Every structure is written in structure tokens, then in C-alpha cells.
Amino acid sequence: MAFLQDPPQLPHPYRSDRLLLAWLDRALPANRRAALDADLDALGDYAVMAWQRAGATTRRKPVLTQWDAWGQRVDRIELTPAWQEGAAMTTRHAVLAAGHGDSEHARLEEFARVYLYHLASEFYTCPLAMTDGAATAIKASGNRELIERALPHFLSRDPATFWLSGQWMTETAGGSDVGDTETRARQDAAGQWRLYGRKWFSSAVVGEAALALARPEGAGSGGAALALFYVETMDGARRRPELIVDRLKDKLGTQELPTAEIHLDGLPAWPLGELANGVRQVAPVLNVTRSWNAICAVASMARAIALARDFAEHRRAFGRPLIEQPLHAQTLADLQAQFEGAFALAFEVAHLLGRVEHGAAAPHEAALLRLLTPLAKLWTGKLAVAICSEALECFGGAGYIEDTGLPQLLRDAQVYAIWEGTTNVLSLDSLRALAGDGLGPLRTACTDWLDGGDDMHAASAIRQTLDAAARWLDRHAAARDTLEAGARGLAFTLAR
Ligand code: MFK
Ligand code: FAD
Incomplete structure (x- = not known):
């Protein structure tokens, strides 16, 4: 019998994600942390089931039927299995309702759920993000009639009354x-x-x-x-x-x-x-969906790396498992390092969003959130493509073969940079966010972070970068075209 390679196994996305576990342990009070566990565990189970099910399913696309047999316009859309399960999963695990709870931790607890549910949901998270944005914008509008009409549906815990x-x-x-x-x-x-x-x-x-x-x-x-x-x-x-x-x-x-x-x-x-x-009225929607986008982009990175790591432990070349080949191990370590930076940025936005919405933020944090939201969206959107591409290469030719399920990761990742504002549009939005106090809020935050640590080299490098960025902004303040032409470079520098 010729050699047959085992397919990669997906480790449990919640129980095996030390980064997520550490972040939640650090950020949440013990009672809230414990209360979150069952939903996250169940969403992790669902993710494993969905990965296995996807390997056995060929049907990928919804089907639109515009007319019935008798000529009546029906515009009926038949959905894939994960989409048919979407309302039940969302309401059972309070994916949206959690984000609108009465606590500064609500958004973090919501986005932990989103991170685990996203890939299994087959982008049902896209309309969920928009529903979350709509709920946020309707609340901000103060329109009592719409608040009473729509919010009970958008935030429902019952699939029968849930609306997207x-x-x-x-x-x-x-x-x-x-x-x-x-x-x-x-x-x-x-x-x-x-x-x-x-x-x-x-x-x-x-x-x-x-x-x-x-x-x-x-x-x-x-x-x-x-x-x-x-x-x-x-x-x-x-x-x-x-x-x-x-x-x-x-x-x-x-x-x-x-x-x-x-x-x-x-x-x-x-x-x-x-x-x-x-x-101006739709801006709360944009900022919420852009935060979702960053979290979902990070979820794609986590999935690609988890599969590539599992494969490296089992695939052998030149006499030993790939994971023991120094260069392959280094390749995976580089991916992991970039992913961890992106994870920290995306979850910092989630954390800040909750603090700002519930009046728990320090004075500079609302402006910091306004700046970090476009930066997190644009940075993670681009990085997801790069990481998924590199992770595919870690599988060699198998990464290029459709029914391994791997090419889909790369195709799907390309969307993060386009919708909800392209990379350029988000770079220009970060210029909008820098108006007024400019880099002040970021400088304050960096001082807080850096004073708490002991890496003097990193602290001084970050301060120098912020000083150079501030000088660049001052020098070109009156030259709008120059500012815009350099906006992407500035945004990438600040995000990094
Ligand atoms: C699975 C992952 C989940 C993700 C789900 C994604 C689902 C995908 C669905 C979509 O793609 S929906 C479509 C998304 N479309 C966009 O994101 C549009 C991209 N274009 C922009 O963002 C432009 O910058 C913008 C349309 C906002 C420019 O419009 P204008 O009219 O030229 O903006 P202007 O005059 O600069 O700003 C108007 C006001 O809005 C200003 O406030 P004031 O009136 O008080 O001066 C701005 O400050 C404010 N504003 C704009 N962007 C803002 C904002 N305020 C807060 N936050 C922002 N981001
Ligand atoms: P354009 O605006 O024509 O942009 C073309 C290029 O020009 C881009 O590279 C852009 O970065 C660049 N550009 C534009 N302006 C500037 C500038 N001032 N400076 C520098 N560069 C610039 N939209 C919805 O409303 N609802 C949805 O539900 C929705 N779902 C989507 C689902 C998918 C899968 C996709 C791919 C898109 C979806 N969109 C949705 C649309 C999406 O938001 C837009 O495609 C996106 O905002 C870009 O707009 P556009 O396609 O018109 O490109």
C-alpha cells in the first residue's frame, strides 16, 4: 500500500488557543470569565464539527429562485447548512445580545464569541456584524419608536423572533x-x-x-x-x-x-x-462592523496557522517531521508572531469599545478607539491575506487543492481588505481620526503601556516612531494631497 498522508486535524479553537485564554483571564473579572466558559466551549465544539462537515460537503453556494412554477415572483434563497443554523446558534450563545449587556466587558465577551464562531458560520457573521451595527446606530439615534421596534428582534435570544x-x-x-x-x-x-x-x-x-x-x-x-x-x-x-x-x-x-x-x-x-x-448617522455602524472585520480577520489567521502547525507535526520530509526542520519551524514562528500582534490590536479595540460605550474609559480612550478602529481593520485585513497565503504554502501542493478546504481560507481572506472600506479609504479615515489632538491619545496609551514594561529598547523605538510620525503630519498639514498620498504608509506604521 502506497503512503497516504493524514489530513490536518483542527485543534479545539477555544481550549487550545492560549492567546485567547490568556487575554480573557487577564481582562475579565473571575465571575464573568467563568460565566463565559460554556458558550465559548460550545462555539469551539461547533467549529470542530463544521470543519469536519465541510470536508464532506460539496455544496458551497446559496441558490436564488426568482419565479415559482406558475410565474409568481418569489425571490426565494436556499441557504447552506451553517446559514440555516445561524439564528439558532446566534441566539443560543447570545452572540449579539452579549455585546449589548450592561457592562464595560460586554464587547470583549461578544467578540470572543465572534472569534470562535466566525469560520464555522460561513460568514453568517457578515450580516450579524451589520445587525450589531444597526442596533448600535439605532440606539445612538435616540429614536424611541425604532429602538422599541427593532432592538428586541436584533438582540433576541429566541430564533423565532430574531431578525438580521x-x-x-x-x-x-x-x-x-x-x-x-x-x-x-x-x-x-x-x-x-x-x-x-x-x-x-x-x-x-x-x-x-x-x-x-x-x-x-x-x-x-x-x-x-x-x-x-x-x-x-x-x-x-x-x-x-x-x-x-x-x-x-x-x-x-x-x-x-x-x-x-x-x-x-x-x-x-x-x-x-x-x-x-x-x-454621520451611519458612522456607528461602520465602526462596529470594522471591529468585527478585524476580529474575523484574526480568526482566519488563527485557523490557517492551527492547521499548518498540525500538518507540520505529522508530515515528514528529509527524515523528520516538518516541525523539526529548523526553517519550517521558523516560518511557523514568524506567522505566529505576526498573528499575535494582530490579535492584540483587534482585541484591544474590542476592549476599548466596551469601555467607551459604558463610560468606563480614561479621558484619552474615546479618541484612541476612534483611531485604532480603522488601523485595526486595515492592518488585519491585509495581514490575513499574507498569513493565509503563507500557511497554504506550508502544505505544499495540497494547499493549492480545492477539496482540502485550504484554498477557501485564502479566497475568503481577500474580502477583509475590500468591504467596509478599502485599505486606502481606511487610511484616509485614520487621517480624519488624527484631526484635532493628532497622535496625542496614542502617545498617552503608549506611555501607559511602555511605563508598565521593562523593554527599554522597544519603548524608545516606539517613541521615536511616534515623534517621526508627528513631525511628518506637522510638515504636511497644509498639503492635503501629500498627506493623502502618504496616508497608507503612516497608517501601517502606526498599526505596526
Ligand atoms: C465578517 C466580518 C464582518 C464584517 C462585515 C462586513 C459587511 C460588509 C458590508 C459592507 O461593505 S457595507 C458598505 C461599507 N461601506 C463603507 O465602509 C464606505 C467606505 N467609505 C467611507 O468610509 C468614506 O470615508 C465615507 C463614506 C465615510 C466618506 O463619506 P463623506 O460624506 O465624504 O464623509 P465626510 O464628509 O468626511 O464625513 C461625514 C461625517 O461622518 C463627518 O462628521 P461631521 O458631519 O460631524 O463632520 C465625519 O467625521 C463622519 N465620519 C465619517 N467616517 C467616520 C465618521 N465618524 C466616525 N467614524 C467614522 N469612521
Ligand atoms: P471604489 O470605491 O470604486 O474603489 C476602487 C478603488 O479605488 C479601491 O482600491 C479604493 O481603495 C480606491 N479609492 C477610492 N477612493 C479613494 C481615495 N479617495 N483615495 C485613494 N484610493 C481610493 N456594500 C454594502 O453597502 N452592503 C453590503 O452588504 C456589502 N456587501 C459586500 C460583500 C462583498 C463580498 C463585497 C466584496 C463587497 C460588499 N459591499 C457591500 C461593497 C463594499 O463595501 C464596496 O465594494 C467597497 O466599499 C468599495 O467600494 P467600490 O466597490 O465602489 O470601489
């Missing part, structure tokens, strides 16, 4: 520049707002609600004239006829996620707040 929300921003004319939005909002004779237009990417098309940007009739051009609306997509068990699913997109990755092109033909809508400054 989409985020309808991108149009054919502009995804980064949403100021070019063409969708119109018009009031009917009864005073009901209705939306008319085309949304070019809708990743929560099976959701029950969405937040949508639209231009109220008579408003001017540009982003400031847009309004933010809440919509519902269902009329009882049927999709509302004013929402038409044109097609599902055929994508490089995230193939289980039903990303649709849609038309709105008079869909009823309710403004969250004033009928202008919709971009």
Missing part, C-alpha cells in the same frame, strides 16, 4: 464615495417615506431589516444631503414586493454568503433622525 439587518450603502456609482448615492426617498400621499433605487451589494438580503442611505426628494447633491433610513423587508412570511432581488453575485470567496444586487421600488422606510447627514 443589512447595511445598504454601496451603489454602482460609489462604494467608497457614498456621497454619489442615487437612491431616492419620496413621501407618498399618506406621508410614508418610500425608497426607489438600486443597491449594488446587499450581503444580508435574507435579513428582515436594513439601514439604507438615500437622498430625500428635493435635497441637494453630496454626502451631507443623504438621510439614513430603517426598512423592513418582509410582509409576514413573504418578501415585500417593493424589494426585488436581481441576482446573487458570483464571488471570489465568501461563497456561502448571499450577496445580492437589489432594486427598491417604493419600499417603505423610516428616517433614523434628521433628513440629512446620513453618513
